Amino acid sequence: MTAPAAPDLAADRSAFRLVLGLAAGITVLRLAALAVGGLPLYLDEAQYWFWAQTPAFGYFSKPPLIAWAIGATTAVCGDGAACVKAASPLAYGVATIFAYLLGRNLFGVRAGVLAALGFATLPGVTFSGLIISTDSLLLLFWTAALWAFERGLAAGARRYWLWLGVFLGLGLLAKYAMIYFAAPALIVAALQPKGRRPWGGLALAGAVGLLILSPNLIWNALSGFETFRHTAANASVGAKIGNIGGVVSFLGDQLAILGPAAALALMAVFWRPRRLFADPGLRMLAWFSLPVLALLIVQAFLSRAHGNWAAVAFPALIVLIMGALDGFGMRRLGRAVLAVDGAILAVMLVGVAWGGVPFMTLAAKTDPFRWVRGWDRLAAAVEAKRAGEAPRAVIVTDRGATAELIYHLRDSDALVRRWSEDQDNPADQFAMVLDLDDARGCDTVVVSRAATLPAALAAEFSAVEGPEKVEMRPYPDPKGTYYLFIGRNFGNGAPAAQGCRSITRTGRKL
Known part of the structure; x- marks a missing residue:
């Protein structure tokens, strides 16, 4: 592959309008499927809704951004399940645009469009776009941070490093896994030619990110670092050393997130690794994806790793796959990836709108909406x-x-x-x-x-x-x-504190 030529402004504008329309269209389809099907809230989603009733700078197990997002959407359209979930389709719609900008900057306009389509139809994104979780917000700011980091390296302008700091801080307010961004960013910066290593820009971005995160840090300090302790307990490194079954399960989850066609495309791309890593754009994306997956495979072996813990690897990975397929002349395989993933998206949207799987008898093992x-x-x-x-x-x-x-x-x-x-x-x-x-x-x-x-x-x-x-x-x-x-008589004779009725409609103690 060669560095992309300066994009034709007319082609770029046309491609951007196409990506904008596709991102908006898929977002509307997701919102419509949720509204028509009335997909109920999973227990974690109901918990996040509860958090949103009391805005704060932190909560027991997560930073606060998910509660703020739910508070914003429910203020507009009420507390129905579709409205509680609405921030997730919206976040992925915006992330799709950043995937286009990243792919375009690294590989050209056509590859940028393919990257956007690959991200928007990624099976993991298809599933995650129908639930409200910290991952949708995290991936929005991770993808945006990738764009800002690449622009900072390419242009060196301070504004991109400021944007990187903003996206890092917001990502950390979504989920602490945003911290993974630091390691590949430092490695890629260190591998730049001498005199072009952006230490000042990274320091500025880090300072801005910490400033944005600081209210949550203060909340944690005042709360006995409750969220940090929960996160550490979740990881529980060393609790089950030699967990081969956990590694297999984790890898199976990654295959489901990536999808079968994209997994085959990834193997085709890596068939000639020397050719792959000769391209600086592909190298950068590899650093932002493969080490994350490797780290969590080790985590799964030492204890456990949920499939979504590696979610941050996939924005860079799908841009890498689509960019490499386009640059290596494997465009037919690229079209196959988009066709398969688009079909998965369509089936899942129909299933959610339908409220089940047509022609299938509901049972504990066959009901996709069991939980x-x-x-x-x-x-x-x-x-x-x-x-x-x-x-x-x-x-x-x-x-x-x-x-x-x-x-x-x-x-x-x-x-x-x-x-x-x-x-x-x-x-x-x-x-x-x-x-x-x-x-x-x-x-x-x-x-x-x-x-x-x-x-x-x-x-x-x-x-x-x-x-x-x-x-x-x-x-x-x-x-x-x-x-x-x-x-x-709960308490065996103790006087009733509140007349046995809720203090507020949500039963909160204010």
């Missing part, structure tokens, strides 16, 4: 037991059901609280900010996965009735089975 199905049914059962002349509080023994019940009972006066074995060491945001003492003196609906209550919780009541078994899903599924109990 979001049935929470409304559980909420209705809880509300039926809770409501009456003397409303009962609700105490839940697991994080997922707490998140879903707070969301589904948001328009009632339900006082929902989270019980855990160790109240002094909260296991999630609910246990950290919702005061269980608000339910003292109340008769209570207790929601549990187990058919018997933990002894410590049962001892808090003067009497316990039940359980009543609730099957959330329209097919047998042990993960969809809950048990409802009636606990009398």
Whole structure:
């Protein structure tokens, strides 16, 4: 490959309008599928919605940007599931434009369009664009940071390093995995010719990024570094050394994110590595993708690694694949990648709009929406037991059901609280900010996965009735089975703190 010629301005404008239209069109299709299909919230999404009800500079397990994004979209169109998820399709729409700009700058206009299409239809992005998670916001700012970094290297202008700092800071506010950007950036900078190493620009970007992150750092310091401790516990390096099964599972997840056609294209591109690494643009993209994957394979071997932990490798990787296919004359393979990934996108959008898989009998092993199905049914059962002349509080023994019940009972006066074995060491945001003492003196609906209550919780009541078994899903599924109990007089004689009703519609302690 050779360095791209200066782009023809008319061709560039035409290509940019095409990419803008494609990004907008795919975004609208995602939003429409969510609105038509009414895809419910997964438990993590319901938890993030809860966070958004109380804007802050940090939360128990994540930085604050996801809560701010949900707060912004729900302020516009309400608390429906599609609106809660809306920031994700929007983020990927903008990221697609940065993928075009990066590919165009490195390989030319045609390769830029292919990179944009490759990113927009990447199977991992197709799935992630239909849920609200920290990954969608992270990948937006990671892709934008790649563009700013490449422009900083190529042009040396201070404004690009300032933009890099802004994107780094916002990415860190989305997810701390943005810190991975530092290592390849330093390596690529060190490999530049002497006299062109951008240490000053990187220092400026780092300072701006830390400035943007600083409110979250202060929040963590005031909260006992809760988010940092949770993140470290999640990694748990060395907990299961020699986890071969975890490595295989992690690699399978990466194949699913990349898609079968792009995986074959990647092998074709790497068939001649000397040819690949001779191109400076491809080398840069390799540094921003392959080491991340290698690091997390090691992490999976030493302990565990969830598939999405390597998500930041894929913006650079898909631009590398599409740029190399175009530059190496393998354009037919590039078209095949886009065709296969476009078909996957279409099938998934139809499935979400349909609310299932046509012609397939729903069962625990065949239902792609298993993990979001049935929470409304559980909420209705809880509300039926809770409501009456003397409303009962609700105490839940697991994080997922707490998140879903707070969301589904948001328009009632339900006082929902989270019980855990160790109240002094909260296991999630609910246990950290919702005061269980608000339910003292109340008769209570207790929601549990187990058919018997933990002894410590049962001892808090003067009497316990039940359980009543609730099957959330329209097919047998042990993960969809809950048990409802009636606990009398929580706290054994303690006076009712709030009259057993919610302080606010979300049951928050303000």
